[in-house]
Amino acid sequence: MRFENTLDFAKKLDNEDKLASYKNEFIFPKVNGKEVIYFTGNSLGLQPRSAKKYVDEVMEDWANLAVEGHFYAEKPWWDYHERFSAKLGKVVGGKPSEITVMNTLTVNLHLLMATFYKPEGKRFKIICEEKAFPSDQYMIASQVKFHGYTEDVAVVKVEKRENEHHFRTEDILAKIEEVGDECALVLIGGVNYYSGQVLDMETITKAGHSIGAKVGWDLAHAAGNIELKLHDWGVDFAAWCSYKYMNSGPGNASGCFINEKYHDKKDITRLEGWWGHNKKRRFLMEPEFQPEPNAHAWQISNAPILAMAPYLASLEMFDEVGMPALIEKRNRIVAYLEFILHEIDKEVDASFEIITPSKQEERGTQLSVFLHGEGKELFNFLMENGVITDWREPNVIRLAPAPFYCSFQDMYNFGQILKKGILKN
Structure with a gap:
């Protein structure tokens, strides 16, 4: 599939997503009155409403x-x-x-x-x-x-x-x-x-x-x-x-x-x-x-x-x-996140380096990204603007779009917030 870095395309992917409704089965924290984009399911998953x-x-x-x-x-x-x-x-x-x-x-x-x-x-x-x-x-x-x-x-x-x-x-x-x-x-x-x-x-x-x-x-x-x-x-x-x-x-x-x-x-x-x-x-x-x-x-x-x-x-x-359906969505949403990162990199010349393997069989939900030329200020900006992600020294952010509750629109919106944070710095 040829991806596009547009909100309409992200919405199209969400409309095609058979698991999209499960996002409503989880409780999201809010920042500035809006539900966060949650990338830290590799550290602590969100609370299911049924819990x-x-x-x-x-x-x-x-x-x-x-x-x-x-x-x-x-x-x-x-x-x-x-x-x-x-x-x-x-x-x-x-x-x-x-x-x-x-x-x-x-x-x-x-x-x-x-x-x-x-x-x-x-x-x-x-x-x-x-x-x-x-x-x-x-x-x-x-x-x-x-x-x-x-x-x-x-x-x-x-x-x-x-x-x-x-x-x-x-x-x-x-x-x-x-x-x-x-x-x-x-x-x-x-x-x-x-x-x-x-x-x-x-x-x-x-x-x-x-x-x-x-x-x-x-x-x-x-x-x-x-x-x-x-x-x-x-x-x-x-x-x-x-x-x-x-x-x-x-x-x-x-x-x-x-x-x-x-x-x-x-x-x-x-x-x-x-x-x-x-x-x-x-x-x-x-x-x-x-x-x-x-x-x-x-x-x-x-x-x-x-x-x-x-x-x-x-x-x-x-x-x-079932795991097969989760893995199917995982592969698509991680690939879309990877695409978004590369697109934003080209737009702002940020020199990101994804250190997670590019082969699908060698990676799961997580993408680890070196933020060359960017410090923790960018991480702080993301957190303050409702993107909950994970920082690892010296300058790596870990992004884990869990397929149960992350959407393709989340990936697009993250890219736009990331671009603002880089241009701001």
């Missing part, structure tokens, strides 16, 4: 039933987490039995590493990417220290080539082969938070397994954003937060994938608790742990129902629309 209803249901059940809500609420609390498995399985490409929801992202990665990071003899190293999201860096460093190793010896970081913004798949594969039988675990972010690059998870997973390592993925910026086939790819484990593209609310519950091949292992190492115990016998208070026959065996404490309620509200929309 309050789901939370209110829990509050009403708590008020009217108190402890009996565990069994007699409309959505009983004792198995509330089970409602996520089938729907999330469609989002991340896992079987329902391989999916559970609990805790928060980094907590879950730590818990999963208790199972999947088992250093022994010469096999003790972890391969990750350089400049991973800080929480992953801290988590991995603390794990190797917990097992008695030093970070400089046990953590191997794949680096980008000099003056390049993306990781090359061949460099990741070469590093995996180089570390070889010293590698216990490959643990990388599936979508790079800074550049928005989507890694070839299938190929990297196969490479990790070929040297006898376990392979896990941090899918914080991937879940609800890109196509995932965790089961088909043979991934050992993965975890993701729910408050970015999945719109569940700040700091909310994390989803986990645990490959079914680990479900029936009697001798598996796992940090265990009450809610992972055999559901049918959980309230018999037996002294010996009997794991659930699925990913729920990794549950520890009873579910945080109030936190999970808005996640379930959002997930209902994902199930209604």
Whole structure:
């Protein structure tokens, strides 16, 4: 399709958009009395209008039933987490039995590493990417220290080539082969938070397994954003937060994938608790742990129902629309945003540099843009004029037009505000 940088063309695209009505299902902040153009769904998604209803249901059940809500609420609390498995399985490409929801992202990665990071003899190293999201860096460093190793010896970081913004798949594969039988675990972010690059998870997973390592993925910026086939790819484990593209609310519950091949292992190492115990016998208070026959065996404490309620509200929309439709719109709206950026660049000679890969299969919803010659003043101007975006040092803005609630007119209007901000400076 040949794009045009006009309001009429943007309206035409919105009229053709089968998901356009979902914009009305979300609550937008306002700046100067107008709803914002929201580009930070890669950090915190907007609130679904249905979220309050789901939370209110829990509050009403708590008020009217108190402890009996565990069994007699409309959505009983004792198995509330089970409602996520089938729907999330469609989002991340896992079987329902391989999916559970609990805790928060980094907590879950730590818990999963208790199972999947088992250093022994010469096999003790972890391969990750350089400049991973800080929480992953801290988590991995603390794990190797917990097992008695030093970070400089046990953590191997794949680096980008000099003056390049993306990781090359061949460099990741070469590093995996180089570390070889010293590698216990490959643990990388599936979508790079800074550049928005989507890694070839299938190929990297196969490479990790070929040297006898376990392979896990941090899918914080991937879940609800890109196509995932965790089961088909043979991934050992993965975890993701729910408050970015999945719109569940700040700091909310994390989803986990645990490959079914680990479900029936009697001798598996796992940090265990009450809610992972055999559901049918959980309230018999037996002294010996009997794991659930699925990913729920990794549950520890009873579910945080109030936190999970808005996640379930959002997930209902994902199930209604389906990832293929979201990805179809995502591809078009990101391409249109890219076009707008290039058009504004030509009009004002701003010298933008989009550091997110241009190939559709190597990117999701996010475009990261170097603002050469522009400082944080431009970012501040955008924010003051109702464009909510994200700043990363030294001079990168991250733009994530989430397909559920961003419109093509938003992309056009953003371009006009961006042009004013550059000319003003």
